[in-house]
Amino acid sequence: MxxxxxxxxxxxxxxxxxxxxxxxxxxxxxxxxxxxxxxxxxxxxxxxxxxxxxxxxxxxxxxxxxxxxxxxxxxxxxxxxxxxxxxxxxxxxxxxxxxxxxxxxxxxxxxxxxxxxxxxxxxxxxxxxxxxxxxxxxxxxxxxxxxxxxxxxxxxxxxxxxxxxxxxxxxxxxxxxxxxxxxxxxxxxxxxAAVDEIEIVVSGRGGHGAYPHLAVDPVPALCRIVLALSETARSTVNPLHASVVSITQISGSAAPNVIPGTAAAAGTIRLMHETDRPLLHERLARTVTSIAEAHGCTGKYEVRRGEPxxxxxxxxxxxxxxxxxxxxxxxxxxxxxxxxxxxxxxxxxxxxxxxxxxxxxxxxxxxxxxxxxxxxxxxxxxxxxxxxxxxxxxxxxxxxxx
The missing domain is CATH 3.40.630.10 (Zn peptidases)
Structure with missing residues (x-):
């Protein structure tokens, strides 16, 4: 009124x-x-x-x-x-x-x-x-x-x-x-924007840096996943709708000569339109699991929902x-x-x-x-x-x- x-x-x-x-x-x-x-x-x-x-x-x-x-x-x-x-x-x-x-x-x-x-x-x-x-x-x-x-x-x-x-x-x-x-x-x-925190964990088999053929190194898989996430977002979200993928943390082993059993990354996804959220997360999860699998590893994509x-x-x-x-x-x-x-x-x-x-x-x-x-x-x-x-x-x- x-x-x-x-x-x-x-x-x-x-x-x-x-x-x-x-x-x-x-x-x-x-x-x-x-x-x-x-x-x-x-x-x-x-x-x-x-x-x-x-x-x-x-x-x-x-x-x-x-x-x-x-x-x-x-x-x-x-x-x-x-x-x-x-x-x-x-x-x-x-x-x-x-x-x-x-x-x-x-x-x-x-x-x-x-x-x-x-x-x-x-x-x-x-x-x-x-x-x-x-x-x-x-x-x-x-x-x-x-x-x-x-x-x-x-x-x-x-x-x-x-x-x-x-x-x-x-x-x-x-x-x-x-x-x-x-x-x-x-x-x-x-x-x-809406913001969600994401974490990616890639698991392989650890080992010594001198013997990579005896390990299943998750680090190369994680690196390729991080580079692929922005491309996945670009091809998923309407280009007239803003979307930002920011990976700000990466971790692996605690020593330079150790191949870790797992490697992880974390960051945020930001979107201006709520309707883009479900499909983008679905495709990002698929990107993680498929690239990890191609490297003989397993990949896990986790989301902590934030503000709309x-x-x-x-x-x-x-x-x-x-x-x-x-x-x-x-x-x-x-x-x-x-x-x-x-x-x-x-x-x-x-x-x-x-x-x-x-x-x-x-x-x-x-x-x-x-x-x-x-x-x-x-x-x-x-x-x-x-x-x-x-x-x-x-x-x-x-x-x-x-």
């Missing part, structure tokens, strides 16, 4: 006051960003980060979700619209030289994916909303374990939190170095771009074979992932997960405005009585 003209006018007035509140909250939001960046917590250990955010919000009640996460609700009872930010950092040793660089060194941790910026942006939106009369509920979701499985999004969905709070849509914003600085991508359709493709709701994306225009935020188009567990929420509600440009040259500047990645503090406001535009876009099609 869409809102009336009168309700749309009210949303416009609300947007103006909300952005003023965000600007007023920015000094505290930037200070929070610095505190979070200096004190990162890796996946599954985010309780201190959640407490820091809640302390900054000062006096707001929160539910504990997914173990170390928090859910904050503002506004009236009934239907609501959710905004998500991630709590976890990465096990990376920071190399930015920033005055607020990570103090966690053993083992290392760093906000190398911008989650500190996302949390600060969400803080600014929530802090500003406390002084407003909202027509719909506002859910602030501080989600743990975005970087590793089992993911926090899966736990939030399994816990029925979205159902309990009558969440009608969920919005997120992620910093992105491949989007020009100051621009926001809010595109409809697939914007991130992240598909932005078309209506929500279009309305959000309208609000970005109202806020004079220039837009861009962006999609990648990266993955995000935010896609999991799409099984329950319409979702929208936006990408906030940080403007690095992706050919030479640091990318996400790089120890030198450090968006500027000005991006905190840009994330906050993108989240607000998403909330207003969802509110434009959500009635308080729906």
């Amino acid at each position: 869409s809102v009336s003209g009168e309700e749309a006018m009210a949303l416009g007035e609300l947007a103006e006051r909300w952005t003023e509140g965000i600007d007023a909250a920015l000094p505290a939001a930037v200070a929070l960003r610095h505190e979070l960046h200096a004190n990162p917590d890796v996946s599954g250990q985010e309780e201190p980060t959640a407490r820091r955010v809640m302390a900054a919000l000062g006096g707001l009640d929160a539910e504990t979700v997914a173990g170390t996460g928090r859910l904050v609700r503002l506004g009236p009872p009934g239907p609501s619209i959710g905004l998500r930010a991630e709590l976890d950092a990465l096990p990376v040793a920071e190399l930015t030289g920033s005055p607020f660089a990570s103090t966690v060194r053993t083992p290392p941790a760093m906000h190398a994916c911008g989650h500190d910026v996302h949390l600060a942006g969400l803080f600014a939106v929530l802090q500003a909303a406390r002084r407003l009369k909202l027509p719909l509920g506002l859910i602030g979701l501080l989600q743990p374990r975005e970087e590793v499985g089992p993911t926090g999004a899966a736990d939030v969905v399994a816990g029925d939190h979205l159902v309990h709070h009558q969440v009608r849509a969920l919005v997120a914003a992620h910093v992105q170095p491949q989007v020009p600085a100051g621009r926001v991508a809010s595109d409809a359709g697939p914007v991130n 493709a992240l598909v932005n709701d078309a209506t929500l994306a279009g309305l959000t771009r309208g609000w970005l225009d109202e806020f004079r935020v220039p837009t861009a188009s962006f999609a990648s074979c990266g993955s995000d567990d935010f896609a999991t929420y799409g099984s329950q509600v319409p979702i929208l992932m936006q990408f906030v440009g940080t403007g690095y040259d992706h050919a030479s500047g640091p990318m996400l997960h790089d120890p030198s990645f450090l968006p500027g503090d000005e991006v905190v406001r840009q994330v906050a405005v993108a989240l607000l535009a998403g909330w207003l876009g969802a509110a434009s099609v959500t009635s308080p009585s729906s």
